[in-house]
Amino acid sequence: MLSERQRMILNAIVDDYIRSAEPVGSRSISKRSDVAFSPATIRNEMADLEELGLLEQPHTSAGRVPSIKGYRYYVDHLIQVGGIGEQDMRKIRGFFAEKMILWEEVIGHAATILSQLTNYTSIVLGPETFQATLKHFQLVPINESSAVAIIVTSTGHVEHRTVSIPEGIGMDDIQKIVNLLNHKLSGIPFIKVKSVLHSEIGKELSRIVDSCEQILDVLETTLAEKTEPKVYLSGTTNILTQPEFKDLGKVKDILDMLDETPKLLRLFHSVPEGIQVRIGTENAMEAINQCSLITATFSFEGQSLGSIGILGPTRMDYVKVLSLLDYLSKDMSSWYAKQHK
Amino acid sequence: MLSERQRMILNAIVDDYIRSAEPVGSRSISKRSDVAFSPATIRNEMADLEELGLLEQPHTSAGRVPSIKGYRYYVDHLIQVGGIGEQDMRKIRGFFAEKMILWEEVIGHAATILSQLTNYTSIVLGPETFQATLKHFQLVPINESSAVAIIVTSTGHVEHRTVSIPEGIGMDDIQKIVNLLNHKLSGIPFIKVKSVLHSEIGKELSRIVDSCEQILDVLETTLAEKTEPKVYLSGTTNILTQPEFKDLGKVKDILDMLDETPKLLRLFHSVPEGIQVRIGTENAMEAINQCSLITATFSFEGQSLGSIGILGPTRMDYVKVLSLLDYLSKDMSSWYAKQHK
DNA sequence: ATTAGCACTCAACCACATTGAGTGCTAACG
DNA sequence: CGTTAGCACTCAATGTGGTTGAGTGCTAAT
Numbered sequence: 001m002l003s004e005r006q007r008m009i010l011n012a013i014v015d016d017y018i019r020s021a022e023p024v025g026s027r028s029i030s031k032r033s034d035v036a037f038s039p040a041t042i043r044n045e046m047a048d049l050e051e052l053g054l055l056e057q058p059h060t061s062a063g064r065v066p067s068i069k070g071y072r073y074y075v076d077h078l079i080q081v082g083g084i085g086e087q088d089m090r091k092i093r094g095f096f097a098e099k100m101i102l103w104e105e106v107i108g109h110a111a112t113i114l115s116q117l118t119n120y121t122s123i124v125l126g127p128e129t130f131q132a133t134l135k136h137f138q139l140v141p142i143n144e145s146s147a148v149a150i151i152v153t154s155t156g157h158v159e160h161r162t163v164s165i166p167e168g169i170g171m172d173d174i175q176k177i178v179n180l181l182n183h184k185l186s187g188i189p190f191i192k193v194k195s196v197l198h199s200e201i202g203k204e205l206s207r208i209v210d211s212c213e214q215i216l217d218v219l220e221t222t223l224a225e226k227t228e229p230k231v232y233l234s235g236t237t238n239i240l241t242q243p244e245f246k247d248l249g250k251v252k253d254i255l256d257m258l259d260e261t262p263k264l265l266r267l268f269h270s271v272p273e274g275i276q277v278r279i280g281t282e283n284a285m286e287a288i289n290q291c292s293l294i295t296a297t298f299s300f301e302g303q304s305l306g307s308i309g310i311l312g313p314t315r316m317d318y319v320k321v322l323s324l325l326d327y328l329s330k331d332m333s334s335w336y337a338k339q340h341k
Numbered sequence: 342m343l344s345e346r347q348r349m350i351l352n353a354i355v356d357d358y359i360r361s362a363e364p365v366g367s368r369s370i371s372k373r374s375d376v377a378f379s380p381a382t383i384r385n386e387m388a389d390l391e392e393l394g395l396l397e398q399p400h401t402s403a404g405r406v407p408s409i410k411g412y413r414y415y416v417d418h419l420i421q422v423g424g425i426g427e428q429d430m431r432k433i434r435g436f437f438a439e440k441m442i443l444w445e446e447v448i449g450h451a452a453t454i455l456s457q458l459t460n461y462t463s464i465v466l467g468p469e470t471f472q473a474t475l476k477h478f479q480l481v482p483i484n485e486s487s488a489v490a491i492i493v494t495s496t497g498h499v500e501h502r503t504v505s506i507p508e509g510i511g512m513d514d515i516q517k518i519v520n521l522l523n524h525k526l527s528g529i530p531f532i533k534v535k536s537v538l539h540s541e542i543g544k545e546l547s548r549i550v551d552s553c554e555q556i557l558d559v560l561e562t563t564l565a566e567k568t569e570p571k572v573y574l575s576g577t578t579n580i581l582t583q584p585e586f587k588d589l590g591k592v593k594d595i596l597d598m599l600d601e602t603p604k605l606l607r608l609f610h611s612v613p614e615g616i617q618v619r620i621g622t623e624n625a626m627e628a629i630n631q632c633s634l635i636t637a638t639f640s641f642e643g644q645s646l647g648s649i650g651i652l653g654p655t656r657m658d659y660v661k662v663l664s665l666l667d668y669l670s671k672d673m674s675s676w677y678a679k680q681h682k
Numbered sequence: 683a684t685t686a687g688c689a690c691t692c693a694a695c696c697a698c699a700t701t702g703a704g705t706g707c708t709a710a711c712g
Numbered sequence: 713c714g715t716t717a718g719c720a721c722t723c724a725a726t727g728t729g730g731t732t733g734a735g736t737g738c739t740a741a742t
Binding site for chain 1: 440442443446476477479481483484487489491493495497499501503504505577578581582587589592593596597600680
């Protein structure tokens with residue numbers, strides 16, 4: 001357990017370091033109005049805090065830098081998430097004043113807003129589509145042998161892919177198939193589509209056309225394959241403005257990771273409900289071991305609606321980001337609730 | 342007019358510089374088997390070439406570096422675009438062996454292949470959709486007041502956006518409208534959609550529903566607004582591997598530009614038919630004044646099919662990129678022709 | 683016309699001293 | 713006994729001066 005004074009000093013050091021990105025010395029802490037002790041006293045405390053693993057020294061004659069454990073303590077016990085600035089508030093107001101119809105639009109634009117307000121990178125995952133239900137299915141023939149399959153989900157998400165049409169299927173056959181599918185599959189969650197396809201649709205399909213095996217195959221890969229949520233990125237290059245990332249190699253690793261959707265999905269796969277902070281090596285992904293990731297998830301009546309992440313240096317402005325995220329996510333949730341009341 | 346020897350020397354210098362990224366001295370040129378002159382002679386020629394504005398000196402006691410004019414001469418008169426490597430050829434073969442149905446898939450994947458083979462950034466613009474015709478139109482209601490509009494073009498491109506449904510329009514009205522539009526607009530080029538909407542559809546629409554003004558408005562913005570081609574990017578972070586871009590500021594400018602679709606569109610707006618090279622400041626876009634952009638456009642029977650761009654440092658391997666682009670674009674064109682024969 | 687020779691230039695590199703922000707320790711102080 | 717002033721110490725950062733070497737331009741000889 002830390003003494004009150006130790007907490008004060010740790011708080012001061014982390015605050016200072018977040019602002020300056022430079023090791024913090026005892027003298028500069030002692031000058032702060034809220035810490036009225038001499039540098040010597042503070043040095044003693046700092047030595048103790050270092051022994052506890054909360055601070056680190058780049059080299060003997062430098063100031064102290066928060067360790068990951070230090071940031072963790074700071075985030076868990078020292079900060080308090082408060083209101084947000086006048087400016088930011090106005091910007092968010094403006095954001096919600098825009099006319100948005102789909103949840104995906106809200107969550108997508110939220111990425112942009114957040115990266116602008118924080119100057120960090122924002123990563124947003126759309127709703128997990130396998131929880132949604134099928135709203136509409138359409139096959140649009142492009143030429144004799146291929147067509148574009150279009151899927152619309154209950155969340156308003158539109159997905160499309162190309163499919164080959166097996167030999168000997170005519171235009172009217174396609175229309176019949178589409179009608180059948182829309183009739184049978186509307187309102188069915190994606191997660192159940194595969195089984196319904198086999199149990200109910202197989203038989204009916206064989207009545208319409210001969211080569212029903214092939215078609216079932218195509219439909220299955222088309223309808224069941226799609227489970228990846230959409231990823232929105234904003235402010236990817238903001239990392240380049242952070243002084244700790246002047247090393248091009250690391251920056252490339254991070255940017256490369258952001259380019260790879262599967263990696264991002266894996267990164268978000270394990271985040272729990274609500275707002276969470278992952279600092280440095282807590283992230284388990286090599287490339288962002290020098291970064292912190294703050295995530296917020298959204299859900300409504302047990303259905304996951306997607307998640308937002310802010311990626312910045314470990315030295316990120318936790319108070320600001322957490323406050324913003326707190327504020328914004330409440331607005332977003334109420335937007336959704338209102339839309340679905 | 343340059344002498345034969347001057348051409349040889351200029352060629353040698355540019356070649357060397359492209360490989361090494363370091364100023365080229367007279368001695369290293371003289372050592373090349375194809376330039377059998379003493380360093381002194383070469384120095385004299387280099388002085389002349391500098392006076393002509395084809396070479397530059399970073400400082401008095403450094404070697405020479407090609408100027409933009411130098412690269413221009415090199416590209417226009419010295420290189421010859423030849424065959425491509427065994428490896429590359431195999432990769433491209435593998436690429437065309439994949440099953441692709443839509444032109445958009447071909448052109449999109451081409452971006453990936455090119456950035457992998459060249460280690461530069463590739464930018465691909467899909468077909469200009471306003472030249473395409475409307476294949477299919479659909480309105481899928483999401484809730485009482487809004488719907489998702491889906492547009493499929495003759496090129497297989499799928500576009501969607503959300504629309505609000507005016508008060509007092511029922512489900513069956515929507516179905517009627519969709520049927521009418523599909524009937525009247527199928528096969529109409531997008532560029533003409535607006536006028537057809539007014540001349541033919543307005544009247545018919547008023548027979549179906551009352552508040553036809555409002556609906557026309559919505560349809561117009563939905564159908565006519567969309568003219569932007571899709572942009573595919575690949576290998577954006579490859580710039581970070583180039584030694585000349587160790588300056589983070591410049592890199593950020595370039596990456597930021599790549600993130601902004603409108604800027605990219607403007608950049609491509611002025612490129613002519615065929616393959617073209619733009620070196621350094623010839624690009625007119627501040628951020629890429631230190632880059633070269635090689636573009637290739639595709640078309641078939643007068644219809645534009647999109648364009649490919651390779652963005653690299655001015656010191657890029659013009660021979661390789663031009664050869665690759667030449668080879669690949671022929672394959673792509675023949676793919677398209679075969680598909681539409 | 684070509685080239686060997688030579689004086690000259692200048693970025694890059696290294697060794698060394700200087701500086702100053704920061705530390706830990708000890709002894710004095712209230 | 714907790715706090716603090718004082719002091720010796722450390723070390724990255726910065727500056728200085730010398731050396732090196734790759735490169736040049738010019739001149740005179742071939």
